[in-house]
Amino acid sequence: MDLKSSPIWYPYTQEKLADDPIIIEKAQGAYLYPKGGEKVYDAISSWWVNIHGHSHPYINKRLNEQLSTMEQTIFAGHTHVPAINLAKRILEKLGNKFHKVFFSDNGSTSVECALKMSLQFWKNQGIKRQKILAFNHGFHGETFGTRAVGNCLENISELCQGVFEIDFIEAPIPGTTLSQLEEKLASNDYAAFIFEPIIQGVRGMVMQDINVLDSMIKLCQEKEILCIADEVMTGFGRTGKMFAIDYLENKPDIVCLAKALTGGTLPLALTVCNEKVHQAFYSDDLSKALLYGHSFAGNALGCAAAHASLDLLEKAETINSIEKINSYHLDFAQEVKGSNFKTLFKDIRIMGTIIALEYKSNSKNGYFNELGPKMKSFFRDRNVLLRPLGNVIYIIPPYCSKQDDLKLAYEAIWDFSEGLND
Structure with missing residues (x-):
């Protein structure tokens, strides 16, 4: 059409x-089958969600079992075992450092909830803290609130100005110091600090200095600023560990989870907070409750899919696949660095199952770079689903991907690069 x-x-x-x-x-599995065409390797997990492959038989089995019992019920004043057990399981996966799990249905709503929690946390205590601290070039979702705290796509971010009072600081890419953050914290009037842990996805899979990020969280928490980790993209094995915050010594107060939570099968999201945050809402005063919720919150089918996905993540086979994908990425990066077109690249970044190759460019960096449409068209013709982020091409594959699958993406990137070098 x-x-x-x-x-x-x-x-x-x-x-x-x-x-x-x-x-x-x-x-x-790792492939999409177009009408009347050749199969397409899904090298970006259909927008970073499908970690086990499409139509996974085990996830489908668990969904069918749940469908025969209950598909959906109101979640206010009611509950069900799949949601209760999922909340317990997530808290355990997070190392039992958190206390409560709030359900919604996508990454944006997960982050919206975290922002509401952090602002109301202070209001409930009668303390005026309404400013949000965030990283430059961040991305936290598609709603007005989440776009306001992420300025990665300038044309939309400009429309969201005024939703919150926000200060942006530079993300801790290698070489960054704490001086800018220390200067901002002198006023000590921030409600929350929100960040994408370790990797800024939409910016172009830009990777951070873990030690500096750790120190940033520590400094903010010393000032009693709530720290929100947006794990929507990084969660569930993407970085090589279950969560990106597993690399950090200092843990956030709130964690946002979505995308791969259900293995990419159904929309479901969680906002997880520690006891300190929850206690600010526990009151005899109804107005101090978190009066927020979504119609499909705690959807039973989504919970069943999430349980199935977690089962698969716990298998040695999946853990081995994640390690193998990382090793294949490292090998490909070495080949590129030894190629006759290596000078085309400004940087090659790898973490866990993610590889990003950033082309040098004389035009505007970021999403609107002129290379983006050229790459998208080229890879489409090669039957590989790759969606560049401006002048950055990245692979974030399903964990079921084999070496031959990844070679399709590697070879397409290689051929595109050789074409630029001619």
Whole structure:
């Protein structure tokens, strides 16, 4: 179906410039199967969500079992065992350093909830702290609140100014010091500090200095500023550990989880907080409650899928696959560094199952770089699903990917780079 006649308004699409959408009839394992075309390797896990592969038989089995009992119920004043057990399981995975789990349905709502928690935390105590501290070039979701605290896409971020009072500081990329943060903290009027731990995804998989980030969290918590870790992209094995915060000594007060939570099967999100945060809402006063919720919060099918995904993540086979993908990325990076087009790249970044290659460019860096559309068209013709972030091409594959699958993506990137070098 061509874009002009389609009744659908597609995300992140300029209809006047974009190719017509590919109609997918089936998805199995690491591949998408278009109508009347060759299979496509899903090298970005369908927007970073599908960690075990499409139509996974074990997840489908657990979904069918749950579907025969209950699909959805109101979550205010009611509950169910799949949600209760999932909350317990997540708290255990997080090292029992947290206390309560709030359910919603996507990454944006998870972060929205965290922002509401942190602002109301201070209001409930009668203390006026309303400013938010965030990293420059961050991305935290698609709603007005989440876009306000993330200024990665400037054309939208400008529309969200005024939602919160926000200060932006530079993320702790290697070489960063604490001086900018120390200067900001002199006023000590921040409600919360929100950050993408270790990796800024939409910025271009930009990786941070773990020790400096750790020190930033410590400094903020010494000033009693609530720290929010947006693990929507990094959670569930992406960085090589279950959560990116597992690399940190100083733990945040609130953690946001979504995307891979259900193995990419259904929308589900969690906002997890420590006891300190929760106690500020525990009161005889109804107005101090977190009066917030979503119709599909705690969806039973989503919880069943999440349990199945966690089961798979605990298997030695999955852990080994994550390690192998990392080793394949490292080998490919070495090949690129030894190639005749190595000078095309400003940086090559790898962590866990993620590899990002940043091309040098004379035009504007970031999402609107002119290389982006050229790459997207090239990889589409190669039957590899890769969506560049401006002048950055990255791979964030399903964990079921084998070396031959990844070679399809590596070879496509290699050929595109050779073409630029001609």
